[in-house]
Amino acid sequence: MAQSKFEYVRNFELDDSILKNCWIVIRIDGKGFHKFSSAHNFVKPNDNRALDLMNVCARAVMGEFGDIVMAYGESDEFSFVIRRSSSLYSRRSSKLSSCIVSLFTSHYVWKWSQFFDFPLAYPPAFDARCVVYPTDQNLRDYLSWRQADSHINNLYNTCFWALVQKKNLSCKEAEAQLKGTLSDYKNELLFSEFGINYNNEQPRHRKGSFLFRTTEKVPVLDKRTNSTTLKQKKVIQEVHQDIIGDQFWKERSFLLDP
Amino acid sequence: MAQSKFEYVRNFELDDSILKNCWIVIRIDGKGFHKFSSAHNFVKPNDNRALDLMNVCARAVMGEFGDIVMAYGESDEFSFVIRRSSSLYSRRSSKLSSCIVSLFTSHYVWKWSQFFDFPLAYPPAFDARCVVYPTDQNLRDYLSWRQADSHINNLYNTCFWALVQKKNLSCKEAEAQLKGTLSDYKNELLFSEFGINYNNEQPRHRKGSFLFRTTEKVPVLDKRTNSTTLKQKKVIQEVHQDIIGDQFWKERSFLLDP
Amino acid sequence: MAQSKFEYVRNFELDDSILKNCWIVIRIDGKGFHKFSSAHNFVKPNDNRALDLMNVCARAVMGEFGDIVMAYGESDEFSFVIRRSSSLYSRRSSKLSSCIVSLFTSHYVWKWSQFFDFPLAYPPAFDARCVVYPTDQNLRDYLSWRQADSHINNLYNTCFWALVQKKNLSCKEAEAQLKGTLSDYKNELLFSEFGINYNNEQPRHRKGSFLFRTTEKVPVLDKRTNSTTLKQKKVIQEVHQDIIGDQFWKERSFLLDP
């Protein structure tokens, strides 16, 4: 059969293995979610149904790939952190990115109806990229970068939509009023104009969602003795808190352990 | 704000741009579709519902990305061919792969119920890779490789399932009987034992599906004159025929034109 | 022995193989040759001793690596063209670049005294890079790019040093006079002011040096019969002519043949 004659083309595949002993981050981000969120009437600035859906998809991805030790999500994006010593797919970059983004997308569409009571107007897509960090500090700085970015965007969006929705400004006017202003101004604006203490806003909106593997004591019923005992169980925990400072990491030193 | 302090981590992203003036092939392939096809009772060896779904997803991908000039699909895989001069996503490999595989997956789940009258048991995923071919001949050889591969697998599977389903052999027995046999033997086996002329099997099973952009004359009604005229319209055509020989390409020389 | 414990570090080497079936160009360029040429009193704008030395080193490199089919040199640079089907060093980019640049440098220092009657003031170095071209046209355009660049620089330099050396302008004044001027102006300046017809300048200065493998009929003495016959011999030929137009390539179609 002619196959042998053509099989040489397989050798045009280039090796895209990732440097060993580095943290691997796969970040996915919704394609054109400006339009997607609007086409599906997402609540502004944050739609908890959409965030819940993102998180449940991220959990599914972590459930499938045991080498993902933590993940951070906000808005239409999620970053999956693969442990430095992983040899998943021989660390082939495109395999890692594509399998994660495809599985995430698949769950997103599949589980949509669990969170929204109307159907998808059109199927969404996500891009994915692979970024590599050599040190624990670099990885923490990466996560801090995403959380800081989330904070900036969310504070801005909270102001923007308050001005638009509660003070009936046009989008242009709201934009003009916020242009170039600092955090202090925005906090003050929310408080004085709308009675909103930004720090009391929902933590998941202010801090994003951090998922990580840990163990939890759960009560298990022993049918023979009819008594319950506490057993360690592996779980994926979700928190919405500061991951920029040292405290979070000190309390969970196992996260960065090899 | 702390952002500036962390933003340096963005520079750890490495450039993955693809060499210019080369054909770019993005091949996606179902993850664990051995299990998936069995969990969803796919007809053996070929389930037309599954193939229809694959093709409709491929069309959606081509609809979104105009730089994909052709695509070839068989079994759980699809290869998308991006024209050599494309600057889509600045030819960034991971952007191209991830957006294509994510969109394909999204359509697969979204459109599942158009082709199957029972729901998905679990959400499927696809991997994706990017392969680059410098010459037209290399590209044709790539497509020939996939079609030859498809042929070999399909001829084998046709025999295998005939032996299992019609002669009640166990899978092991069928495997043993086919081991090491050539095409001639398999053709003969199908004919003498099952009255099957392999060449009369459905073309889409024997040849896979080739999609390409072309124009078609379609009748258009002019409301004023109430007469119909033929107009050129851009369409994505689907064929199931030999793409290994020269004839196919001679008749469609525009496909490889720059 | 402790070796095994450490040998894992070898796996941190990443594969840098070059895409198959593409032309590979290794371009080397003198490091800081502005200073080097001045420290060794190179004739301005072109020192034939320096050019001869460059060419003889390039020949030595071609003598060592049979897969280099042609090379183009000018000023302090040389581009070596490796045939598309080469599997030299498994097409590993760093092996190809480093071996070529190292051998070139080695010959440069070793043969210096054959061309200059004073010793090196300090040892020169060259950088090297690897660039890949998928089509013959791309390769020709690459070579045209280098020759066009050489022409522009040489025309400028010829004017510049004429103004400085023959009209006693300062470097600043010469620069100011030439700034923004076109080729026509420079040709005219050379002719009217210095009686120089640029087209009569030495071809090697105007066109650079193109080296390529070919065969030549050479007379061979047969000792038995004491008669000479012409035999084909492999040689590396050097020409200084236009390689931008089609004619050069039509006459030597074997150069781009696979």
Add this chain to the structure above:
Amino acid sequence: MAQSKFEYVRNFELDDSILKNCWIVIRIDGKGFHKFSSAHNFVKPNDNRALDLMNVCARAVMGEFGDIVMAYGESDEFSFVIRRSSSLYSRRSSKLSSCIVSLFTSHYVWKWSQFFDFPLAYPPAFDARCVVYPTDQNLRDYLSWRQADSHINNLYNTCFWALVQKKNLSCKEAEAQLKGTLSDYKNELLFSEFGINYNNEQPRHRKGSFLFRTTEKVPVLDKRTNSTTLKQKKVIQEVHQDIIGDQFWKERSFLLDP
């Protein structure tokens, strides 16, 4: 001028920047030094003239590139370690490799006659590669790997040449006697048969050469007062000792400091 038309080819150069915040090792190795050492009658198994020449070239390279903080050499190879935060040549891999290997080669040829009283028979070449290490431990393991490799080779070669030169064995016989033997056997062989205590062999042969930047107190004469004072001066120090154990690094913690 036609240049613009061709300049597009420059964009075929692909970015080869190295991941940030990693140790960069450039290892060079003599091409065919089996033949080269024999053509120049190198003393067996170690020729101090050759080793001196290697080391002086490595010093010259370190003198040129301040970001090389240490280097390890043995036999025909040298590894240059560039500090993790370096932005030399924007961390472009081919620039780093090629400039280092070219400069090394240039010095090798240029300084040959300072170490050998006969001329080079032919010009030597070195290959170069770039390897990246994310952690200090990985870098130390790399250096340990090279030193352990050097030890194994040197112990073997010492035995081999003793058998050949002092007991008149043929090369084949010596090879046969040593095949599969462990270190203990070789140490014992050297002692009992040749009265050689391997630990008393020259440290540079047993341990290779480690070069690193440090400061030294040097006496400086003050001409006015005619008194000497000690001043800190930057130097490149050379040692021949164990770099596998912790002690060496504890005493020079600055080497791995950022």
